[in-house]
Amino acid sequence: DTAVSQTPKYLVTQMGNDKSIKCEQNLGHDTMYWYKQDSKKFLKIMFSYNNKELIINETVPNRFSPKSPDKAHLNLHINSLELGDSAVYFCASSQDVVVEQYFGPGTRLTVT
Amino acid sequence: TQLLEQSPQFLSIQEGENLTVYCNSSSVFSSLQWYRQEPGEGPVLLVTVVTGGEVKKLKRLTFQFGDARKDSSLHITAAQPGDTGLYLCAGRSGGTSYGKLTFGQGTILTVHP
Numbered sequence: 001d002t003a004v005s006q007t008p009k010y011l012v013t014q015m016g017n018d019k020s021i022k023c024e025q026n027l028g029h030d031t032m033y034w035y036k037q038d039s040k041k042f043l044k045i046m047f048s049y050n051n052k053e054l055i056i057n058e059t060v061p062n063r064f065s066p067k068s069p070d071k072a073h074l075n076l077h078i079n080s081l082e083l084g085d086s087a088v089y090f091c092a093s094s095q096d097v098v099v100e101q102y103f104g105p106g107t108r109l110t111v112t
Numbered sequence: 113t114q115l116l117e118q119s120p121q122f123l124s125i126q127e128g129e130n131l132t133v134y135c136n137s138s139s140v141f142s143s144l145q146w147y148r149q150e151p152g153e154g155p156v157l158l159v160t161v162v163t164g165g166e167v168k169k170l171k172r173l174t175f176q177f178g179d180a181r182k183d184s185s186l187h188i189t190a191a192q193p194g195d196t197g198l199y200l201c202a203g204r205s206g207g208t209s210y211g212k213l214t215f216g217q218g219t220i221l222t223v224h225p
Contacts, residue, residue, distance in 0.1 A: 041218040
């Protein structure tokens with residue numbers, strides 16, 4: 001059974017479009033995260049939610065809006081997509097903010 | 113902003129060789145983790161080190177946390193092709209950024225048969 005799942009796996013879209021990436025975890029964890037990994041493999045935190053509350057919000061354009069409908073889900077909506085948004089986006093979860101994070105398989109977003 | 117400098121960025125070696133990957137920072141971290149990522153997958157945790165000077169071994173992998181908790185190293189003995197992958201160090205900060213993980217740039221390791 002998949003612990004942290006993301007959909008879609010691949011997303012190709014044009015500049016200016018709006019898209020969403022969904023994430024679900026079945027581990028019963030309280031904390032969920034969104035990371036962005038660029039073409040050089042650099043992984044950077046974007047957002048973190050604990051019990052549906054936003055606790056980490058890095059310097060990310062406000063075109064990116066996370067939403068957590070419940071503890072098991074954390075979705076990422078991106079408005080007005082730009083070329084520079086092309087990257088692999090990883091969702092992760094952990095039982096608490098200080099323990100091991102479990103990553104999803106990633107969503108490769110390509111903006112043309 | 114806390115930064116983690118990871119080196120080398122690329123490492124290509126023959127099966128059986130030893131290697132060391134370094135992770136350095138000017139900041140103190142409450143703990144440091146090492147992850148391994150394979151193509152098309154998310155990072156998977158290998159180890160967490162918490163105490164300054166701590167050494168942990170995982171089969172042929174040896175992890176060390178610096179005494180001042182600012183740096184760490186990963187040493188692989190007798191590397192095998194199955195060790196090929198992206199290795200990431202990640203430091204956990206405290207204070208107002210409690211729980212936030214800062215990742216290094218990663219080391220892409222290729223072990224040739």
